Amino acid sequence: MSILLAIFLGLVILVLAGTAIYHKNTKVAIIAAGAVGLFASVLYILLAAPDVALTEASIGSGLSTIIFFYVLNKIRQTND
Amino acid sequence: MVNTILIMAGVLMALGILLALFRFILGPDVTDRAIAFDVMTVSSISVIALIAYFAGRVIYLDVALVYGLLSFLSVVVIGRYIERGL
Amino acid sequence: MTQYFSLEFITMLTGFLLIIVGIWGMISQKNLIKIVIGFSLFDTGLNIVIVSLSHIKNSTAPIIDKAVDVSQAASKIADPVPQALVLTSIVIGLGVTALMLAYVLRLYREKKSLDINSYTDLKW
Amino acid sequence: MEIRETVGAAVTLLGSVFIFLGGLGIVRMPDLFNRIQAGTKASTLGTILSLLGLAIMNEAWIWKLLVIIFFVLITNPISSNVISRAAHFRGTRMTNKTVADLLSDKNKKISEE
Numbered sequence: 001m002s003i004l005l006a007i008f009l010g011l012v013i014l015v016l017a018g019t020a021i022y023h024k025n026t027k028v029a030i031i032a033a034g035a036v037g038l039f040a041s042v043l044y045i046l047l048a049a050p051d052v053a054l055t056e057a058s059i060g061s062g063l064s065t066i067i068f069f070y071v072l073n074k075i076r077q078t079n080d
Numbered sequence: 081m082v083n084t085i086l087i088m089a090g091v092l093m094a095l096g097i098l099l100a101l102f103r104f105i106l107g108p109d110v111t112d113r114a115i116a117f118d119v120m121t122v123s124s125i126s127v128i129a130l131i132a133y134f135a136g137r138v139i140y141l142d143v144a145l146v147y148g149l150l151s152f153l154s155v156v157v158i159g160r161y162i163e164r165g166l
Numbered sequence: 167m168t169q170y171f172s173l174e175f176i177t178m179l180t181g182f183l184l185i186i187v188g189i190w191g192m193i194s195q196k197n198l199i200k201i202v203i204g205f206s207l208f209d210t211g212l213n214i215v216i217v218s219l220s221h222i223k224n225s226t227a228p229i230i231d232k233a234v235d236v237s238q239a240a241s242k243i244a245d246p247v248p249q250a251l252v253l254t255s256i257v258i259g260l261g262v263t264a265l266m267l268a269y270v271l272r273l274y275r276e277k278k279s280l281d282i283n284s285y286t287d288l289k290w
Numbered sequence: 291m292e293i294r295e296t297v298g299a300a301v302t303l304l305g306s307v308f309i310f311l312g313g314l315g316i317v318r319m320p321d322l323f324n325r326i327q328a329g330t331k332a333s334t335l336g337t338i339l340s341l342l343g344l345a346i347m348n349e350a351w352i353w354k355l356l357v358i359i360f361f362v363l364i365t366n367p368i369s370s371n372v373i374s375r376a377a378h379f380r381g382t383r384m385t386n387k388t389v390a391d392l393l394s395d396k397n398k399k400i401s402e403e
Binding site for chain 2: 001002005008012015016019025027028031032034035038039041042045046048050053054057058061062065066069072073
């Protein structure tokens with residue numbers, strides 16, 4: 001049963017990674033990269049690594065998105 | 081009996097995540113994607129709790145706790161960026 | 167056939183495909199922020215591959231509490247060493263991503279452009 | 291014993307039905323604000339019900355599950371509020387069937403009275 005869940009999560013991760021690479025809007029690409037980190041964290045729990053899943057959920061999905069949007073905000077302020 | 085009902089619940093949660101992913105790919109604006117991201121996060125908390133039940137370990141619930149605490153932060157940052165600036 | 171239908175193989179395949187997608191994004195995109203996003207995906211895929219090496223069949227988390235007895239812990243838990251390595255690697259990946267984004271910001275303040283084709287100072 | 295586990299599993303199934311309906315609403319609704327309404331409310335209720343079902347089934351986990359329910363109940367409306375506010379000030383178009391828009395300038399006097 002966990003194998004089917006792993007296949008589902010892998011397909012979702014690949015679709016989100018393709019969205020992150022090929023979408024024209026940069027903000028959508030950043031949100032898709034954050035969602036890749038989110039589902040990778042669920043995959044780490046299936047692989048019996050809850051500590052890695054905790055770190056990935058807080059850093060790969062939360063803090064990474066915040067840093068990307070901070071830089072986008074700085075770029076937008078430079079234009080003004 | 082109990083395991084069958086819980087597997088059906090897991091399948092329904094996976095279908096919910098799949099529909100949110102559909103809106104994520106299709107959505108015409110950034111805010112639609114942010115809402116789809118929020119729904120995927122909240123559904124993932126339930127999936128993690130189900131995995132913790134099937135594995136029989138209480139330590140997996142800590143990850144769901146961190147999700148519930150920190151998932152709203154990135155959505156708040158997206159909203160503030162769209163509104164006027166961080 | 168049955169070794170291809172196991173949890174380890176499927177997650178390892180997912181990790182390698184994610185690495186391929188990340189490298190393809192790094193070498194094909196023209197936007198600087200897209201290149202940094204491709205690096206981030208590459209990092210995540212590499213971490214998934216290393217964690218999938220640590221999982222043995224039907225193993226549980228390497229934390230000893232009431233559910234796992236001390237006497238038979240060695241035969242039940244997963245290998246904790248790759249997990250500790252990945253735990254360090256995630257944090258270092260965040261540092262490298264932040265450094266690359268700082269470079270992107272400095273480059274944008276120099277030339278007001280995010281296109282990689284406009285930075286041709288080192289070409290001759 | 292058996293009855294309590296069955297009741298807990300049924301509550302979890304009900305919560306997963308609400309999560310599925312939240313996903314369906316986020317696909318089917320016509321504009322952004324209806325999508326926020328459907329997605330956030332249904333998925334919050336579904337998560338609370340499914341965690342509550344697991345708490346009924348397994349009474350050793352009940353305090354940690356209640357803490358998770360508390361955090362979800364606090365943090366999820368904040369994020370949907372911020373997103374809907376940003377979308378409104380950005381000027382997202384509503385559907386034609388919208389009756390009242392209390393945040394717009396034309397109706398501001400009505401809402402203050």
